[in-house]
Amino acid sequence: MATTTQQAALVETSKRLAAFQAVKDHLLPEYTRIGIGSGSTVVYVVEAISALGPAVTSRMAFYPTGSQSEELIEAAGLNLQYISKLPAGQQLDVAFDGADEVDDDLNLIKGGGACLWQEKIVAASAKRFVCVADFRKLSPRLGTAWKKGIPIEVLPMAAPRVLDELARMGSQNPRVRPGLPGKAGAIVTDNGMWMIDAPFAPLLLPKDVEDGSETGSGTNSVWTVDALADRLIKIPGVAEIGLFYGKNGLEVAAGAQKPVAAYFGMADGTVQVKTPTTT
Numbered sequence: 001m002a003t004t005t006q007q008a009a010l011v012e013t014s015k016r017l018a019a020f021q022a023v024k025d026h027l028l029p030e031y032t033r034i035g036i037g038s039g040s041t042v043v044y045v046v047e048a049i050s051a052l053g054p055a056v057t058s059r060m061a062f063y064p065t066g067s068q069s070e071e072l073i074e075a076a077g078l079n080l081q082y083i084s085k086l087p088a089g090q091q092l093d094v095a096f097d098g099a100d101e102v103d104d105d106l107n108l109i110k111g112g113g114a115c116l117w118q119e120k121i122v123a124a125s126a127k128r129f130v131c132v133a134d135f136r137k138l139s140p141r142l143g144t145a146w147k148k149g150i151p152i153e154v155l156p157m158a159a160p161r162v163l164d165e166l167a168r169m170g171s172q173n174p175r176v177r178p179g180l181p182g183k184a185g186a187i188v189t190d191n192g193m194w195m196i197d198a199p200f201a202p203l204l205l206p207k208d209v210e211d212g213s214e215t216g217s218g219t220n221s222v223w224t225v226d227a228l229a230d231r232l233i234k235i236p237g238v239a240e241i242g243l244f245y246g247k248n249g250l251e252v253a254a255g256a257q258k259p260v261a262a263y264f265g266m267a268d269g270t271v272q273v274k275t276p277t278t279t
Ligand SMILES: O=C(CO)[C@H](O)[C@H](O)COP(=O)(O)O
Pocket: 037, 038, 039, 040, 041, 042, 097, 098, 099, 100, 109, 110, 111, 112, 113, 114, 115, 116, 119
């Protein structure tokens, strides 16, 4: 049986494999505007981009999703630009980001690293959003493997009211995410907000409710991804939610929260690619 160290090394190798393949497939030399997400997998995305060399990357501008990816871009010597400077009517050519869980329909849970709001803005600003992850993130339904709950970014003064509403909706023990060890109080996002983690029973897909035996609209605390997301985003005090859902990335050129492709580094050293047409 693999030791913890061997398992951790396997996970890192698989993230790197997925990142290099995703960049190879989706970063065309003619692209000029690239979104860079947050988390540990994106480190390998930046490594793969840097490996292309200045001949390719010097004409490109890189748009971060928060302070971590801003530092990554700068440390790699890539051109840093901000989504706030992207002119109206313009789009990023492609954006790369990780995920905490990916389901059969390419809905995502994101926000495990507390960066979801800017991540969603950058992903939805791109013509193509590409997700990069390791084999642990591949799951038939959201909430199957990722048990910490759906990350929800909230205005701090609204947190108690939001927690009440989440409990009424059937979330099991939703709570404000604590700060890092040594820091008293809640974690504070790049946007000055708090994060709530709200566990729900595994989220259904449209195909699960086709026969009418389930509605997926919250009865008995059972939700489809879309019904839950549509409800969560309307709670007063919720700034943004860590469900990336809705139209699939191939149906809309930009504005989609779901990826056009999700790359998973697998434990056997292969890379599995999921696209809307293959799910
Ligand atoms: O949403 C995120 C940060 O808020 C990350 O994309 C997500 O948590 C995945 O991170 P990692 O690549 O470290 O597993």
